[in-house]
Amino acid sequence: MHRHTALDIDSTIELPHGGPMPLFGLGTFRSPAGRQTREAVGWALEIGYRLVDTAALYGNEADVGAAIRESGIPREDVFVTTKLHKDDHGHERALRAFEESLERLGMDYVDLYLIHWPESRRRQDSWDALERILDEGRARAIGVSNYVVPHLQEVLEHGSIPPAVNQIELHPFNYRSRLDVVSLCRENGIAVEGYSPLTKTEKLDDPVVVKIARATGRSPAQVLIRWSLQHGIVTIPKSIDRGRIRENADVFGFELEPDQMARLDALDEDFLTSWDPRRVD
Numbered sequence: 001m002h003r004h005t006a007l008d009i010d011s012t013i014e015l016p017h018g019g020p021m022p023l024f025g026l027g028t029f030r031s032p033a034g035r036q037t038r039e040a041v042g043w044a045l046e047i048g049y050r051l052v053d054t055a056a057l058y059g060n061e062a063d064v065g066a067a068i069r070e071s072g073i074p075r076e077d078v079f080v081t082t083k084l085h086k087d088d089h090g091h092e093r094a095l096r097a098f099e100e101s102l103e104r105l106g107m108d109y110v111d112l113y114l115i116h117w118p119e120s121r122r123r124q125d126s127w128d129a130l131e132r133i134l135d136e137g138r139a140r141a142i143g144v145s146n147y148v149v150p151h152l153q154e155v156l157e158h159g160s161i162p163p164a165v166n167q168i169e170l171h172p173f174n175y176r177s178r179l180d181v182v183s184l185c186r187e188n189g190i191a192v193e194g195y196s197p198l199t200k201t202e203k204l205d206d207p208v209v210v211k212i213a214r215a216t217g218r219s220p221a222q223v224l225i226r227w228s229l230q231h232g233i234v235t236i237p238k239s240i241d242r243g244r245i246r247e248n249a250d251v252f253g254f255e256l257e258p259d260q261m262a263r264l265d266a267l268d269e270d271f272l273t274s275w276d277p278r279r280v281d
């Protein structure tokens with residue numbers, strides 16, 4: 001329990017390849033292209049965030065890249081993730097899509113490149129392309145997103161190296177239902193990154209979350225972020241609001257007790273805010 005008190009905004013986990021990855025970062029899904037994303041990323045970096053999660057799909061890679069350059073923080077001190085759009089699967093298309101992402105970001109490498117979504121037929125061709133990108137040093141680490149057990153088994157069997165990361169939807173309202181995926185990741189040294197840690201706000205008024213928030217003197221969002229961190233889940237709450245970006249990072253001065261963690265874990269109802277990858281064969 002006491003090891004958690006040592007967590008801070010610079011805490012990292014060691015990836016199986018690609019070096020350390022911050023445990024905490026900024027999400028940017030639905031962060032509008034232009035000024036709003038540039039400002040949000042700039043504020044986050046100022047506050048101490050060192051991980052930014054974007055994707056070709058989000059349409060804001062150029063703004064993420066610009067904000068990082070404008071921050072004056074050395075490129076190597078910021079961990080940048082982007083993702084292969086689900087319409088760009090296949091070996092050649094994935095290679096091209098990656099180059100386009102790098103161009104929009106204005107970077108010569110990313111820290112992590114993920115397959116965004118496990119399209120049925122061509123995901124393994126895409127994975128081969130990601131392995132090439134890794135070999136060329138254009139991505140420091142490669143991984144997957146929305147992979148459930150059969151998808152992970154496939155890439156573990158057919159790939160030359162295991163993914164460094166699997167990014168999946170994770171919060172107390174689906175954690176126990178996802179333990180099969182989480183355990184398989186842990187057994188294979190794959191880091192688990194949770195998206196929609198705030199349930200896209202849908203469960204911020206849950207009575208148990210609210211009660212624990214009152215008991216700890218924190219906000220429901222802070223409780224959910226802290227829950228992720230204490231489970232060793234990389235977490236990337238999204239906000240474009242300066243106050244909420246600051247609030248979401250102010251989670252290193254308190255600790256959830258084991259019984260509070262257990263009460264949160266018990267909230268599982270297999271709830272998903274977005275796509276369900278279990279329907280992809």
Ligand SMILES: NC(=O)c1ccc[n+]([C@@H]2O[C@H](COP(=O)([O-])OP(=O)(O)OC[C@H]3O[C@@H](n4cnc5c(N)ncnc54)[C@H](OP(=O)(O)O)[C@@H]3O)[C@@H](O)[C@H]2O)c1
Pocket residue numbers: 026027028029030053054116145146167168194195196197198199200201204219221222236237238239240241244245247248274
């Ligand atoms: N791989 C994938 O398929 C996938 C899917 C979904 C998400 N993601 C990644 O994960 C990130 C996070 O997930 P998400 O964006 O879906 O949802 P989220 O982080 O759970 O929730 C974001 C929502 O919460 C609001 N919010 C932020 N901080 C708050 C606070 N302290 N109090 C109250 N409301 C708050 C935000 O509004 P404001 O901006 O107005 O603050 C926004 O509406 C994404 O941005 C993206 O980078 C990946």
